[in-house]
Amino acid sequence: MQLYLPIADIPVNVFLILAMGAAVGFVSGMFGIGGGFLMTPLLIFVGIAPAVAVASVASHIAASSFSGAISYWRRRAIDPVLAVVLLSGGSLGTALGVWTFTLLRSLGQLDLMIATSYVILLTTVGALMFWEGLRALLRARRGGPVTTRRPGSHVWIHGLPLKMRFKRSKIYLSVIPVVVIGLAIGFIGAVMGIGGGFILVPLLIYVLRVPTSTVIGTSMVLTLVTMVFATMLHAVTNHLVDAVLALILMVGGVTGAQFGARAGQKIRGEHLRLLLGLLVLAVGIRFAVELVIRPEDLFTVRETGVTG
């Protein structure tokens, strides 16, 4: 069934977009991430202008993270204090990111910047996750202790001042690294047009030692707020949010996310991390290949005024 998108100005197959939304939703529900880094390239692939894709995906991620956040809230798996502290850094980071975005756009190398940061970020994070997952898996095979979380060793982060008690996560931690992480995620999200959940979750686990019980829910709250903010920003400044496209993606996404979350609970933690690592790494490598191999066409045409 073809449907004409009012902002993207092209007809799309509704079932294709629904299926894409559901597939990405499944992945995001399974790993507790927004899935923007998968959705945006997919939309560009079906012919939607990059700028419209980025802007509309923001609201799609807002929807799926909200539905996720509600169910995590019911299970008391969100640490509200931690979320607020992360957000204080996150909003500052988003503002800084938007400023950088505008600056890079005026310099004319935004595309390259986005592509290289995708490559660097995704391959690094993906490789680290994959490696960590593999090690945990091998340890489990040998029959060793599976839990590598909270070894109890004091790292330098625990020596920082301004300590605060995050009751639900049962951690006692300085606010400085929390704000810094929030800032970094907000910045990356605004520049690259992604929610940043796939970076935030490992950071919270490995750097802040937030227990897995609250990490995904809390990360979803951060994603939700930054993506609602991003939707508003895109709508006001660029007028490029396609509400019809967003709605189709949302419906597919939230449905997929429910099944993804159920599937995720059946898979062991280390398998899950290994899979996510592989996925992130694969997307990163795909971007890297695109930069390195000779493009099929050396020329590109773009309407100016519409950025992407």
Added chain:
Amino acid sequence: MTARLARTLGWLALAAVLAASPVRAERLIVSVSNHRVTVTPNYSGEELVLFGSVEKDATTPANRSYDLVVTVAGPRADMVTRRKERRFGIWINTDSRQFLQVPTYLALFSNRPFDAIASPEVQRRQQLGLNNVLLTQRVGPDYADVVPDDAFRSAFVRLRKQHGLYREETSAVTFLTPTLFRTGIPLPAEVPIGLYNVEIKLFAEGALVAKTDTAFEIVKVGFEQFVATTARQNGFVYGLVTAFMALMTGWMASIVFRKD
């Protein structure tokens, strides 16, 4: 109102009235099958038909054979063509040219190859063919069109052609009788919204003898138009509604799929 005229093939009636005022030896009477293409949710491109006839008067030399060139130009916009080059092992955009106020859609139709219709000089002057259409580029501080085989210009035309947005067909115009002609104007699904100008030029013995123009528009209506104008004019409200819609969808999903 022109749409109504067209639908009833009103050009025939019009021709009868206007034929009484001769200015030239030949006159062109044309009409498009639809002057207002509306974009609805199930819009996926359309094909318009252009009809026309050559009106002769007493001064017209008998048994003249005619050639016809139809140029359809969509709304104009600035576009940039970029070229990638390998730097430090990766392919990046290095050079670019800006095309100023060029048609977003451009179609040239004729009844036979342009070379057979007119001399290269006339082809250039009358902008016959994609190689001769004026596409203004900004080259440094200058504004000019360049030679047709310029790398950026030919890449630009080639890429637009790939999307069906630029086209050149030298057999698309059919003469039904020596003076009655028709041609189809294919509009792919991704054609830009806006006003389209159709220019019809009549040639005889290699020279332009008459020309006329008409127009049609592609417009969004109903829901599509409402969404597009709201997004542009009330960005804040539009953003709020979209964000609210996202939250509602998320909330609905958590209710529908609630396990307990």
